[in-house]
Amino acid sequence: QVQLVESGGGLVQAGGSLRLSCAASGRTFSRYAMAWFRQTPGKEREFVAGIDWSGSNPYYAPSLRGRFTISRDNAKNTVSLQMDSLKPEDTAVYYCAADAGTLIYSSPSHYDYWGQGTRVTVSS
Secondary structure (H helix, E strand, O other), X not given: OOOEEEEOOEEEEOOOOEEEEEEEOOOOHHHOEEEEEEEOOOOOOEEEEEEOOOXXXXXXXXXXXXXXXXXXXXXXXXXXXXXXXXXXXXXXXXXXXXXXXXXXXXXXXXXXXXXXXXXEEEEO
């Protein structure tokens, strides 16, 4: 079992930055691939970024590569998402997810555990 708690969301102006964090419980955190998704009302949950257990292989949604950076600290059981040059279209609820497998998937159906989400609002 892994429990995930996101933090760091809030209101930011376009062009600004935010850093989201996801704290995970459980001693097997380092075995999980981790990912960030986001969702807006009426839309499906969208893959943002993922990272494998080692932290050496990040993967990004093509449209977000270069503005978002995912990282993890297995010693602290955390995964982070640094978001720069934010745009109003980045406004969403952002979710942290964990997958017991070794691969990173962009489909939310592959992920076993989810956090409650943290809201990000980017004003124009």
